[in-house]
Amino acid sequence: MDDSRFFESDTVTADDVAAEAGVSRWTVARAFKKDASISKKTRQKVLAAAERLGYAPDLLAASLASDRSNLVAIVTDDFSNPHKLVMLERLTRILRREGWGTLLVNMTGDADASSALLAASQRRVDAAVVIGTRFDDRALHTALGARRVKKLIIFARLSQNPNTLNIACDDQAAMRAIADHLLARGRRRPLFVAGPDTQSAKLDRKPGFLAYWRERTGTTPPAIHVSQYDFLCAIDGILPALEGRAPAEMPDVLVCENDIIAIGAMDGLRHRLGLRVPEDIAVTGFDDIPLAASPAYGLTTYRQPITNMAEALVEILEGKRSGDAILPGLFVARSST
Amino acid sequence: MDDSRFFESDTVTADDVAAEAGVSRWTVARAFKKDASISKKTRQKVLAAAERLGYAPDLLAASLASDRSNLVAIVTDDFSNPHKLVMLERLTRILRREGWGTLLVNMTGDADASSALLAASQRRVDAAVVIGTRFDDRALHTALGARRVKKLIIFARLSQNPNTLNIACDDQAAMRAIADHLLARGRRRPLFVAGPDTQSAKLDRKPGFLAYWRERTGTTPPAIHVSQYDFLCAIDGILPALEGRAPAEMPDVLVCENDIIAIGAMDGLRHRLGLRVPEDIAVTGFDDIPLAASPAYGLTTYRQPITNMAEALVEILEGKRSGDAILPGLFVARSST
DNA sequence: AAGGAGTTTGCACGCGAGTGCAAATTATTC
DNA sequence: GAATAATTTGCACTCGCGTGCAAACTCCTT
Numbered sequence: 138m139d140d141s142r143f144f145e146s147d148t149v150t151a152d153d154v155a156a157e158a159g160v161s162r163w164t165v166a167r168a169f170k171k172d173a174s175i176s177k178k179t180r181q182k183v184l185a186a187a188e189r190l191g192y193a194p195d196l197l198a199a200s201l202a203s204d205r206s207n208l209v210a211i212v213t214d215d216f217s218n219p220h221k222l223v224m225l226e227r228l229t230r231i232l233r234r235e236g237w238g239t240l241l242v243n244m245t246g247d248a249d250a251s252s253a254l255l256a257a258s259q260r261r262v263d264a265a266v267v268i269g270t271r272f273d274d275r276a277l278h279t280a281l282g283a284r285r286v287k288k289l290i291i292f293a294r295l296s297q298n299p300n301t302l303n304i305a306c307d308d309q310a311a312m313r314a315i316a317d318h319l320l321a322r323g324r325r326r327p328l329f330v331a332g333p334d335t336q337s338a339k340l341d342r343k344p345g346f347l348a349y350w351r352e353r354t355g356t357t358p359p360a361i362h363v364s365q366y367d368f369l370c371a372i373d374g375i376l377p378a379l380e381g382r383a384p385a386e387m388p389d390v391l392v393c394e395n396d397i398i399a400i401g402a403m404d405g406l407r408h409r410l411g412l413r414v415p416e417d418i419a420v421t422g423f424d425d426i427p428l429a430a431s432p433a434y435g436l437t438t439y440r441q442p443i444t445n446m447a448e449a450l451v452e453i454l455e456g457k458r459s460g461d462a463i464l465p466g467l468f469v470a471r472s473s474t
Numbered sequence: 475m476d477d478s479r480f481f482e483s484d485t486v487t488a489d490d491v492a493a494e495a496g497v498s499r500w501t502v503a504r505a506f507k508k509d510a511s512i513s514k515k516t517r518q519k520v521l522a523a524a525e526r527l528g529y530a531p532d533l534l535a536a537s538l539a540s541d542r543s544n545l546v547a548i549v550t551d552d553f554s555n556p557h558k559l560v561m562l563e564r565l566t567r568i569l570r571r572e573g574w575g576t577l578l579v580n581m582t583g584d585a586d587a588s589s590a591l592l593a594a595s596q597r598r599v600d601a602a603v604v605i606g607t608r609f610d611d612r613a614l615h616t617a618l619g620a621r622r623v624k625k626l627i628i629f630a631r632l633s634q635n636p637n638t639l640n641i642a643c644d645d646q647a648a649m650r651a652i653a654d655h656l657l658a659r660g661r662r663r664p665l666f667v668a669g670p671d672t673q674s675a676k677l678d679r680k681p682g683f684l685a686y687w688r689e690r691t692g693t694t695p696p697a698i699h700v701s702q703y704d705f706l707c708a709i710d711g712i713l714p715a716l717e718g719r720a721p722a723e724m725p726d727v728l729v730c731e732n733d734i735i736a737i738g739a740m741d742g743l744r745h746r747l748g749l750r751v752p753e754d755i756a757v758t759g760f761d762d763i764p765l766a767a768s769p770a771y772g773l774t775t776y777r778q779p780i781t782n783m784a785e786a787l788v789e790i791l792e793g794k795r796s797g798d799a800i801l802p803g804l805f806v807a808r809s810s811t
Numbered sequence: 812a813a814g815g816a817g818t819t820t821g822c823a824c825g826c827g828a829g830t831g832c833a834a835a836t837t838a839t840t841c
Numbered sequence: 842g843a844a845t846a847a848t849t850t851g852c853a854c855t856c857g858c859g860t861g862c863a864a865a866c867t868c869c870t871t
Contacts, residue, residue, distance in 0.1 A: 150827060161851050166828065176837090176849060191618065196596040197538050198827035201856050206534070208597075211578070216563035217764065219556045226553035229580035238597060241548070241578040243566035259533040260545075260575060281528065368768060401768075408769040427554065431705060431738075432745040433770065487857060498821050503858065511819060513867095535857035538826050 149192045158186035169194050196238070200261055207237050209454065210257035210286075214244040214269040217367045218397050220424040224268060224293065224443055231447040237263075237454065247271050247336075254282025254289075264288035264454055267301075270366060273336040274298055290453060293441065296338035303461040304449050306441040308341035313349050314468040315421050315439060319390055320353060322474055324419055328388035329360035330375060330398055342394050342423065359388075363398060371401025376409055389418055390474065396422035396429050399436055403473065419474040425467075435472035442466045486529045495523035506531050533575070537598055544574050546791065547594030547623075551581040551606040554704045555734050557761040561605060561630065561780055568784040574600075574791065584608050584673075591619025591626075601625035601791055604638075604675075607703060611635055611675040627790060630778065633675035640798040641786050643778040645678035650686050651805040652758050652776060656727055657690060659811055661756055665725035666697035667712060667735055679731050679760065696725075700735060708738025713746055726755060727811065733759035733766050736773055740810065756811040762804075772809035779803045 151165040158165065160183060167173035168183035187193075200206035209232060215221060229239045240260055244253040250272040257265045265286045267277075274291075277283050278300040289301045296303055319327065327350065331343045343360055351357045363374030371393075379387065391406075393399035399422030406412040406420070414420055422429060425440035442464045449462035488502040495502070497520060504510035505520035524530075537543035546569060552558060566576045577597055581590040587609040594602045602623045604614075611628075614620050615637040626638045633640055656664065664687065668680045680697055688694045700711030708730075716724065728743075730736035736759030743749040743757070751757055759766060762777035779801045786799035 148827090152827085162828080163830095163852075164850060167850085170829095174849060179849080191622075193592055193596050193622070195598065195827055197534060197543070197598045198856090199829070201534050201538050201858095202827075202829040203856085204829095216559050219559065222553050222556065222559045225562070225578065226580060229578050230582060233580055233593065238593065239578045239580075241562065241566050241576045243563060243570055243576075245567060255530055256570065256575065259530050261532065261534045285528075285530070367764070369764075372769070404768050404770045427704070427706075428765070431741050432709070433741045485857090489857085499858080500822075501820060504820085507859095513819060516819080532857055535826090536859070538828095539857075539859040540826085541859095 149190045151192070151194070154183065154187045154190055154192045157190055158183045166194070205263050206261045208240055208260060208262045209237055209450075210240040210242050210254075210260070210262040210265040212242045212244050212250075212253050212257060212265055212267045212269065214246065214249075214271050215366060216243070217365070218395065218424075219426045219428065220396065221268065223424075223426065227443045227447050228266070228292075228450070231444070231451065235451050235454075237451075244269060244272065247273055250277065251280035251282055254280050254286055256282070258282050258285035262286065264290055266290045266292050266450065267294075267338075268292045269294070269337060270332065271335055271337055274338040275336060277301065288453065290450065291338045292446065292450070294338035295341060298338075302453060302459075303338075303463070304446050304453075305461075305463055306439075306446070306466045307463050309345040309349070310465055311423070311439040311468070312342055312345035315392065315437075316346060316349050316353065318437070318468065318470060319392070319419070319421070319474065322419070324390040324474075325354075326388045327358045327390045327392050328378070329358055330371070330391050330393045330402060331360055331362045332366045332394050332398065333364055334362045340394065346392055358392075363401075366395060366397050368397050368401030368404065371398040372405035372409065375402050376405050379406075379410065387418065391418065391420045393420065393422050396424045396426045396436060396438055398422070399438070399473075400428060400434055403434060403436070415473050421474060425469050429469075429471070437471045437474040438469050440467040440469055486527045488529070488531070491520065491524045491527055491529045494527055495520045503531070542600050543598045545577055545597060545599045546574055546787075547577040547579050547591075547597070547599040547602040549579045549581050549587075549590050549594060549602055549604045549606065551583065551586075551608050552703060553580075554702070555732065555761075556763045556765065557733065558605065560761075560763065564780045564784050565603070565629075565787070568781070568788065572788045572791075574788070581606060581609065584610055587614065588617035588619055591617055591623055593619070595619050595622035599623065601627055603627045603629050603787065604631075605629045606631070606674060607669065608672055608674055610673040612673065614638065625790065627787065628675050629783065629787070631675035632678055635675075639790060639796075640675075640800070641783050641790075642798075642800055643776075643783070643803045644800050646682035646686070647802055648760070648776040648805070649679055649682035652729065652774075653683060653686050653690065655774070655805065655807060656729070656756070656758070656811065659756070661727040661811070662691075663725045664695045664727045664729050665715070666695055667708070667728050667730045667739060668697055668699045669703050669731050669735065670701055671699045677731065683729055695729075700738075703732060703734050705734050705738030705741065708735040709742035709746065712739050713742050716743075716747065724755065728755065728757045730757065730759050733761045733763045733773060733775055735759070736775070736810075737765060737771055740771060740773070752810050758811060762806050766806075766808070774808045774811040775806050777804040777806055 151162045154165045155162045167175040168180045242253045274296050363371045422436045422438040425438045429436035445464045452458035488499045491502045492499045504512040505517045579590045611633045700708045728739050759773045759775040762775045766773035782801045789795035
């Protein structure tokens with residue numbers, strides 16, 4: 138291996154490749170561009186020269202010159218849910234495969250949304266994808282940064298904001314599947330356990346479940362909110378609502394807004410209240426995080442179509458889609474019901 | 475609110491601000507630069523003008539013009555460990571606070587390392603931080619992309635590669651703390667459960683534990699490897715090693731390389747083998763992921779000093795540090811021992 | 812008030828590549 | 842083989858801002 142180049146002035150530009158290949162700089166650019174008008178032979182020649190020199194196009198300069206950067210910002214404010222990791226993995230993998238870079242921006246709380254979007258826009262991202270739980274949906278379009286971002290996409294949530302695009306799971310269909318399953322198993326007294334009730338883009342899970350349950354049984358189930366999407370908070374939020382209830386008053390299933398809450402609920406039920414799941418009380422979640430499949434939990438849940446959602450995102454980025462994408466997921470029955 | 479600007483030709487440049495403030499473009503740049511030679515009064519004037527126009531410096535153009543981008547790539551290949559989420563959160567938060575952007579690159583397997591680093595270098599990152607488990611450490615410096623990256627940092631692992639910098643937890647000190655604790659609790663027959671034995675940058679946990687245990691007791695404990703850092707794989711990897719052992723042959727503690735393996739181990743012990751933790755067998759982990767604190771696991775573990783590690787990274791980025799950073803963490807005793 | 816030190820401001824040039832159009836080359840037709 | 846169409850190549854200009862240096866200015870001293 139020739140390591141001498143390692144210490145050379147490293148930056149090899151399109152000009153160098155052009156000289157090496159005996160063509161002009163613009164021909165070099167064409168060789169690297171899909172569907173460019175260039176002959177096969179020339180492209181081969183240029184690519185070979187580039188290979189020899191170790192050239193790779195500078196995406197920064199390209200972004201500056203053109204009006205697209207092939208960069209998308211993922212702006213998120215909640216790192217306590219393992220499901221976020223699943224989404225990040227899927228998004229980064231698919232985006233990279235399709236030629237997009239990913240800027241990860243940590244939005245530290247509601248007040249930071251504006252500054253987080255600004256930070257993204259300063260890097261000229263082609264789109265910002267918000268995967269958050271605590272931002273103020275309504276304030277988004279007045280945010281300093283938001284109006285500088287070409288496309289603003291709310292991922293895995295539903296926003297009413299007319300300036301944003303939604304990519305989400307079909308919560309209503311999901312909750313119908315869950316409710317049908319529970320009714321078939323003879324559950325009659327559900328308690329819906331939702332996450333924090335913020336101003337952010339919402340989920341359709343709670344309204345979806347309550348409405349459909351009412352439609353099927355004539356009664357609207359009770360619901361509570363826990364303070365954060367975090368299983369310790371879930372335990373703390375759920376126990377006060379259950380302790381001291383007469384047996385007949387106890388719900389026979391906790392329908393949780395997501396898996397993290399459901400897992401906190403199971404832990405609380407088992408280890409604090411000494412109840413058995415599913416014998417004494419059933420539990421359902423949402424997301425199908427890896428832990429849901431563990432023998433300790435065996436959580437009945439609903440898997441979001443993350444891959445399809447990521448592909449919908451790509452369609453939006455490529456301008457092939459201009460409307461919301463509300464996609465169906467997959468109901469997963471396990472032992473917790 | 476005046477929304478008219480929303481539809482205007484949006485890009486307001488330093489020239490516009492200069493005109494508005496009645497100064498030159500370069501003075502505008504100075505107003506936005508810390509420690510620049512500019513009078514307080516002029517800076518105020520410029521910032522006010524910028525505010526009025528909604529101007530923010532274009533970091534892309536800045537990166538192109540200068541030789542730094544204030545961008546760092548986080549290159550990772552393992553999204554199944556919730557601890558990754560903790561690291562990502564801490565890194566992105568601290569980096570952003572210090573003025574650095576974060577590019578997240580999903581490295582899909584060993585063979586992809588070169589291309590992942592290339593992708594990062596094409597965006598002119600000032601450094602690439604590798605947080606991986608499956609890449610080939612030795613091949614890193616021959617990687618096409620690696621030599622185009624100014625600084626290559628291995629995070630939370632130890633690399634022998636002379637061209638990289640390591641930022642990691644002091645595994646040896648950690649394992650001493652764990653061993654001391656176990657010995658004090660009367661455990662005598664540990665089984666070390668490590669992750670996959672790859673060519674990637676290693677951890678010092680297994681050698682550290684075995685050596686120290688031998689030093690204290692005169693015997694080297696046995697060790698096994700599981701195929702992935704994933705709790706289902708951990709269950710599958712551990713059970714065959716334990717099933718069918720005579721009681722006297724059973725280890726009295728599983729010392730696991732990280733929490734994910736430990737949690738898989740606990741699940742397997744309890745739900746497959748019907749053993750009690752810690753009565754029949756103790757378990758220790760590493761990382762202190764959120765789930766470790768749940769009542770269901772109460773895992774004794776060791777917390778990596780992620781915040782300090784992130785700050786060490788910033789020091790490296792700023793050129794204030796040029797050597798490895800091996801930092802002490804915190805031993806956390808819970809009910810699993 | 813002149814001289815000098817220290818501070819503040821302006822400017823030419825370059826970073827690396829995309830765009831749209833014109834020139835040059837090749838392929839096709841009669 | 843000439844004329845035409847189709848393809849391929851080259852180029853001026855631009856994107857928004859940093860660098861290093863020189864000019865201009867402020868303030869203080871004597």
